Amino acid sequence: MRGRPGEVRAGAGAPEAPAGEPDLGHHGDAEVAEGLVDLAVNVRRAPLPPWLAGPIAATLTDLARYPDPAAAREALAARHGRPPDEVLLTAGAAEGFVLLAQALRGVRRPVVVHPQFTEPEAALRAAGHRVERVLLDDADGFRLDPARVPADADLVMIGNPTNPTSVLHPARTVAALARPGRVLVVDEAFADTTAVPGRAGEPESLAGRRDLPGLLVVRSLTKTWGLAGLRVGYLLGAPELLARLAAVQPLWAVSTPALAAATACAGPVAVEAERAIAAQLAADRDHLVARLAALPGVRVAGRPASAFVLIHLPGAAAVRAALRERGWAVRRGDTFPGLGPDWLRVAVRDRATTDAFTRVLGEILEA
Structure with a gap:
């Protein structure tokens, strides 16, 4: 990966301010709208205990x-x-x-x-x-x-x-x-x-x-x-x-x-509850990764370890727009320095939500 102005590689000197800045103020909540299933925000949705x-x-x-x-x-x-x-x-x-x-x-x-x-x-x-x-x-x-x-x-x-x-x-x-x-x-x-x-x-x-x-x-x-x-x-x-x-x-x-x-x-009650939630999250994440990996052109980055996964998908901007039309919100990746327009971030949800999402995503990719 070649560096741009403002990006540092080991041994490089102090750079000039970067040109063409990504929108650092863009966050997942900007992707969400009434009627959309939210896979853009990494906040767990559940009643408070x-x-x-x-x-x-x-x-x-x-x-x-x-x-x-x-x-x-x-x-x-x-x-x-x-x-x-x-x-x-x-x-x-x-x-x-x-x-x-x-x-x-x-x-x-x-x-x-x-x-x-x-x-x-x-x-x-x-x-x-x-x-x-x-x-x-x-x-x-x-x-x-x-x-x-x-x-x-x-x-x-x-x-x-x-x-x-x-x-x-x-x-x-x-x-x-x-x-x-x-x-x-x-x-x-x-x-x-x-x-x-x-x-x-x-x-x-x-x-x-x-x-x-x-x-x-x-x-x-x-x-x-x-x-x-x-x-x-x-x-x-x-x-x-x-x-x-x-x-x-x-x-x-x-x-x-x-x-x-x-x-x-x-x-201690919260700490123990966190462990149980994290265990369920890991299982749900594995399910999401497996479903995404089965889709043509979709690549899951690295080894996901948290409440979201990053995927590489050529033409991701058009796919994201098509997902919105079908009722799904995902997070665009091009506002993160180091990524580009072919990246999307997807929050981990329950298996039923994942199955519905990946089914729609597969239909869009086939089309």
């Missing part, structure tokens, strides 16, 4: 009080084996990227590893940073090679598991990017989708690592629990780094209902 709905609803009688994040911070810290001052609550994971961009204005060489969620780069650019990109290759399954990240990059951002590729990088590979003088931001918004029943923790997560210099882990509670409208996430890192981010955060940024949700989602 009573242990989560109850605490949220209970806060609605006490909204005159300003939010106090102490209980949620302590609960999340306990979940990850860290002290409370290593947790910062945010209004969704996306707010964390804005705080980073605002607080770390002194970084000299910020690098974003793509393809990945576009908000980290968008937030950096909005704050005036000159962002460089490292593009992972489809030919290599979009796997990370730490040597491709410039050694003097003092801010590095990567997703794990990565949106939109659904690649889960080994923890040791991501940890190899950490070094003194660098802030390493790992977006683990979908880490709970990789939980394994019967095993503690999440494979390849760095959320409990306190020994890596400059590590900042971004977490979200909106995906698995269907809380995108509530906006709740958190950051894990060294107290001195989090203090810099907190200094630019608006007062009372996280609402009382969101804090109640965070506290509930940090408990």
